Amino acid sequence: MNRRVFLKNTGVLAAGLSLLGDGGRAIGAGDKARQPNIIYILADDLGYGHLGCYGQKEIKTPNIDRIAAEGIRLTDHYAGSAVCAPSRSVLLQGLHTGHCYVRGNRPLPVEGNVPLPADTQTFGKVMQTAGYKTACIGKWGLGYPGSTGDPNKQGFDHWFGYNCQRQAHSYYPTHLWRNDKKVMLRNKGGAKKDYSHDLMTLEALQFIRDNAKKPFLLYLPYTIPHSAFQVPELGIYANKAGWSGTKKAIAAMITRMDRDVGTIAKLIKDLGLDDNTLVIFTSDNGSAGGGLHSLFKGSGPLRGKKGSLYEGGIRAPFVARWPGKIAKGSVSAHRSAFWDMLPTFAELGGAKVTKETDGISMVPTLLGKKQKAHDYLYWEFLGAKAVRMGKWKALAAKRKFSLYDLDKDIGETTDLSSDNPEIVKQIKTIIAKSHRDTPWSTWKYTGPIPEGGGQKKPRRRKKNRKKPTE
Numbered sequence: 001m002n003r004r005v006f007l008k009n010t011g012v013l014a015a016g017l018s019l020l021g022d023g024g025r026a027i028g029a030g031d032k033a034r035q036p037n038i039i040y041i042l043a044d045d046l047g048y049g050h051l052g053c054y055g056q057k058e059i060k061t062p063n064i065d066r067i068a069a070e071g072i073r074l075t076d077h078y079a080g081s082a083v084c085a086p087s088r089s090v091l092l093q094g095l096h097t098g099h100c101y102v103r104g105n106r107p108l109p110v111e112g113n114v115p116l117p118a119d120t121q122t123f124g125k126v127m128q129t130a131g132y133k134t135a136c137i138g139k140w141g142l143g144y145p146g147s148t149g150d151p152n153k154q155g156f157d158h159w160f161g162y163n164c165q166r167q168a169h170s171y172y173p174t175h176l177w178r179n180d181k182k183v184m185l186r187n188k189g190g191a192k193k194d195y196s197h198d199l200m201t202l203e204a205l206q207f208i209r210d211n212a213k214k215p216f217l218l219y220l221p222y223t224i225p226h227s228a229f230q231v232p233e234l235g236i237y238a239n240k241a242g243w244s245g246t247k248k249a250i251a252a253m254i255t256r257m258d259r260d261v262g263t264i265a266k267l268i269k270d271l272g273l274d275d276n277t278l279v280i281f282t283s284d285n286g287s288a289g290g291g292l293h294s295l296f297k298g299s300g301p302l303r304g305k306k307g308s309l310y311e312g313g314i315r316a317p318f319v320a321r322w323p324g325k326i327a328k329g330s331v332s333a334h335r336s337a338f339w340d341m342l343p344t345f346a347e348l349g350g351a352k353v354t355k356e357t358d359g360i361s362m363v364p365t366l367l368g369k370k371q372k373a374h375d376y377l378y379w380e381f382l383g384a385k386a387v388r389m390g391k392w393k394a395l396a397a398k399r400k401f402s403l404y405d406l407d408k409d410i411g412e413t414t415d416l417s418s419d420n421p422e423i424v425k426q427i428k429t430i431i432a433k434s435h436r437d438t439p440w441s442t443w444k445y446t447g448p449i450p451e452g453g454g455q456k457k458p459r460r461r462k463k464n465r466k467k468p469t470e
């Protein structure tokens with residue numbers, strides 16, 4: 001992509017701004033009380049097995065691996081859900097899927113998704129109250145343009161990207177959104193000129209530069225490696241013997257995202273923000289099926305994949321770096337999940353959490369201190385339920401209940417429920433108390449459908465059409 005053309009088209013050059021650094025100025029050096037910047041990078045459908053630091057051999061991710069080497073890697077971190085929208089609802093709200101608002105990927109007949117209600121607590125809003133400048137750059141999926149679920153109304157001062165999840169199924173969309181303005185791209189009629197992922201990276205770099213002197217929170221939900229498998233260059237994989245085009249494209253996408261994680265890390269360093277910036281990289285759900293899963297063992301040693309409540313659908317890679325605060329090369333088996341991020345960010349920024357959260361701050365884990373543990377973690381999706389309690393993992397799908405000992409059986413192969421009636425009883429009690437109905441279940445879009453701006457009419461869903469586990 002031609003960066004200059006993009007910048008001109010989108011007004012960045014017009015504003016007289018530069019992406020070049022002003023180099024090496026240490027902001028906040030020596031000020032221990034300074035609120036840290038937070039950069040939370042979310043991949044899309046990247047599985048537990050897709051990164052070098054989690055055992056991947058074929059796809060190169062040196063920059064993300066470096067975050068782990070210079071910081072911490074979590075072995076038992078979990079996404080909010082097994083698919084995109086509910087996982088993001090959990091993340092933003094700090095509530096698990098038994099309590100959060102959005103519980104599935106429901107299509108609307110317009111560009112966008114079921115919107116978060118106006119009074120929703122989000123980590124963006126929480127951090128705004130502590131004086132943070134906040135941005136969401138990437139894929140949103142929790143509203144439609146102008147709705148109560150618009151990112152600008154849900155705690156983000158600056159917003160750029162795909163409002164609608166389905167439009168993110170192409171990396172060459174006709175448009176993206178910057179706040180309430182549609183940004184037209186040069187991809188009309190199937191042209192492939194502006195690669196959305198690259199634009200997100202440029203926007204992220206610009207946001208960091210613009211806000212280097214104040215505490216900022218950058219939520220960067222990238223769309224890689226979600227399908228379609230489109231990438232401008234195959235890079236180091238172009239001449240891989242015996243690899244299909246799909247395999248090359250998937251690897252090149254992930255390595256491109258890794259390159260950009262490295263570019264962001266370099267900018268942070270160049271701006272002198274290294275010691276005062278926490279960078280987190282994780283993924284919104286497990287490996288998707290198809291090539292991501294089969295060609296690269298996307299779930300690693302885990303059973304299942306995206307859409308499943310087996311570990312492969314929900315356990316996520318999580319690495320974080322904060323020089324001087326997080327000990328180099330740390331590894332933690334703390335059982336944590338997306339709903340922990342809201343209280344974690346709040347503690348880091350000195351913000352008050354005024355509404356309910358299911359999360360527990362992970363700051364002690366990051367800093368190598370004694371951490372309060374969860375009694376259990378809970379998920380529900382399309383009628384299936386799952387609980388992680390200590391070493392135990394239970395799945396309740398339709399009439400089948402299964403129990404696994406993850407210490408001995410990370411691949412969830414051997415159902416131990418009949419040997420452990422007391423554990424089964426405890427977990428059934430947890431399941432019974434963890435679900436609360438959500439108005440999302442009955443929400444209906446009643447607004448106008450704009451000419452040319454809408455979506456194809458969604459197919460009618462049959463109830464329980466999809467098997468809820470694998």
Ligand SMILES: [Ca+2]
Nearest residue numbers: 044045084284
């Ligand atoms: Ca996803």
